[in-house]
Amino acid sequence: DxxxxxxxxxxxxxxxxxxxxxxxxxxxxxxxxxxxxxxxxxxxxxxxxxxxxxxxxxxxYHDFRSEPSGRHVLKLCRGEACQSMGADRLAEELKGLLDVEWGGTTADGAVTVEPVFCLGLCACAPSAMLDGEVYGRLDSESCNALIAEARR
Ligand code: FES
Structure with a gap:
């Protein structure tokens, strides 16, 4: 095997x-x-x-996965700086929109959403990483744009 x-x-x-x-x-x-x-x-x-x-x-370790990921991996920062800038609310909204829990993958297999604890981008909180690229100062709108991009 x-x-x-x-x-x-x-x-x-x-x-x-x-x-x-x-x-x-x-x-x-x-x-x-x-x-x-x-x-x-x-x-x-x-x-x-x-x-x-x-x-x-x-x-x-959050780095390890027990199931294959979707085609894209979106890591949302849950570090303190990001939390203080509303990362939690953003994450809840996004998870609701995608209908996934932490570590879950959307039904179309496009996006896996994972938590991460500080991306070193605290000054631009709240931040996230999509397929290894970091994005800062996220809000609902820019998050949705990221997802739309990933889903294409
Ligand atoms: Fe989110 Fe540092 S806490 S980038």
Missing amino acids: DVLSRTRAIIEEHRLSDGPLLPILHAVQEAFGFIPEDAKPLVASALNLSRAEVHGVVSF
Whole structure:
């Protein structure tokens, strides 16, 4: 199986490094776009961890995804500076509009919405990142424009 063999190769490549868990998980996510359920027991047994420990790390770090993402990933900043500029309200509005929860993907598979905690753009709060590009001073209108762009 592709997941198993590729995960084994990734584990081999990293297992002797210091603190191999995070580098392995990052490489797995890079290979598949998310962390497949089947990969977790392999990683756990290679590193002498329990499945629950690996699962815990995957769910703790917002960078890791347990399902494939949509074609675009919109990360909305939930850091303090952005919150104080209304990021929460904006996020609620957007999630309602797209009909997704945090980490969810729109029904058309176009956009996955994820939280992020500071994009280093506090001076331009509230901010977001769409497919790796940052946008600041967002309001409903510019958010909608971003989404429309992503959905094209
Ligand atoms: Fe949002 Fe820093 S808190 S960019």
